Amino acid sequence: MTTINTETKYVLETHDLEIYYGTFKAVTDVNMKVEENKITAIIGPSGCGKSTLLRAFNRMNELYAGTSIKGKITFNGEDIYAKDVDPVEVRYRIGMVFQKPNPFPKSIYENIAWTARIHGFRGNMDELVESSLRQAALWDEVKDKLHQSGLSLSGGQQQRLCIARAISIKPEVILMDEPASALDPIATLKIEELMQELKRDYTIVIVTHNMQQAARASDYTAMMMLSGNGERSGTVIEFDETNRIFTRPKDKRTEDYVTGRFG
């Protein structure tokens, strides 16, 4: 970096994080910091716990029976797993976009209106719907059919509707779990462009299988891999600025993976 940023703010931090499914330790020893208004990518081979780690950031893990964590995840310095923290509030402030586009089986308008309404939104709903769809670069495509089903849209449009829905409640962080893996290259490109727009207002953490995507779109990259010591738990083996991960990785395994020489 050329400028020295003395006021770097970390929105999410993990401290010796371990994630369990029952007694199985799926993720171990994760220490990473997510910087504000940056895109942080998590890459790694299948089954190394990328999505598990991502879901831990807004306590979506808890919806799967038997999951638990050890260690700490802080959001603006506050432990999100503390006893007095309601997971609903965590998910309200840390939104999520999923791998498979999952708009509600309601109209495009209602997808956003319902989301805003459950949190007690009392303002001008039409304005909110329009501004959310504009931010998600979807407004021009759907403004004439707001009352059609969200499921009538194409896959890429559905995913942008999901992003519009997520940002309609103004979260601070948006977690994206392979948001483009079910989309064609053009729709993928749109999502990536959109992420660059969104990062001005939001902090983004994205899990991706696609290394080019991580290289193109992210500022920081966390490389995850199964630790080789018999436990088979996933861990972050290297976390750095994206261009360093892809050009001068410190870890041999990272180098093998990003250059396609892995396994």
Place this chain on the structure above:
Amino acid sequence: MNRSIPTHPEFAQNLDARNRSGAIWHVIFQSSTIVGIIALIAMLLNIINGAIGYVAYEGRIDPATLALNGVPIEEQSKEQLVALLQEKLSSGAYNKLEKETPFAERSRSEVYQLVLERIVRIEVKDNWNLWESLTQSQQIKATVAEEYPKATLKFISWLTSDFVSRPQSSEPVTAGIRTAVLGSLWTILFTILVAFPIGVGAAIYLEEYATDNWFNRIIQTNINNLAGVPSIVYGMLGLAIFVRTLEPFTSGAIFGFVESGSTANGRTVLAAGLTLGLLVLPIIIINSQEAIRAVPRSLRNASFGVGATKWQTVWSHVLPNAMPGILTGTILAVSRAIGETAPLVVVGASTAINFDPSSPFSKFTTLPIQIYQWTARPQDEFRALAAASILVLLVLLLTLNASAILLRNRFSRRF
């Protein structure tokens, strides 16, 4: 296909065998379907065969002799018919009828029916089913002319609009099933009112809230087993709880509501509805659970992911999406309840009543009970009535199912 590319000889041999076994299974599955359809058609034909045919009947008194100034009784007014009853019946019998329901409150058709029943006293001498009536009509006519010279021979359908709208009677010709149809509808109303909300509520709890521990697993296992318990056991339960223990409630006594002259003692529409409600409750719970479980995880994730609470997720997404499945399950359960006989016999359905149920605390009979009663009679003509009642029961079932399906489609259409 390009035969010039050589294939393995094993492949060619196998391919024939594979196609052959496929064809055999195709035939087996097709025959299963055909057997099912044949059974259904045979059942329908059998019922229709019983419900239509020749009947020979005669009145003890020739109706023509009851004509008043040349007006036959079919055309007389209600007042004239009441006067006729008063004249022909003993005063004791007349007063008893008056006491049951004052004549002022009876309709003309009810009074007319009383005249047929009590004065003309039409009796069925003999009847034949549809097959006999079509194939042996000459023989039948000869027999009737010989054995019952005064009788009228008529080709009738026992299922008429009068049959559906008339109350029960001990005379086959004047018997109807209005009482039983209304009894069935009242009973099923309470069954649905009890079983649907409780069943769906329990399913929501078990699927969405209950944690996976030994206690909840025992509950789940028990519900699954309860769905297979013979219905008569529920009858015993209903008798013990709803009829005996809760008699003040099911007879309406604690509401200060006792029907005049009621001898129900808890054997009421309400008790029967509650018993059938218990009977179908496990089926509704299991079907609703299946429907709730089938709601895709991605939809729940979407809802939780935008910070919805569990209740908001269940109410706005899980339930609307599970509703078509829940309704389908409820249709099946209620169809079973409508056809149940055994538990109602135990709970104490009345076998012979000729007044309609008018409140939850009325005595009642239902269609299956009525059918059972009639088939148990030795006389042929009652079996014809039973066949006609079965047709009514089938129509009732189809109507309820159709309305539930319409309701379900309305739910499914929401995107």
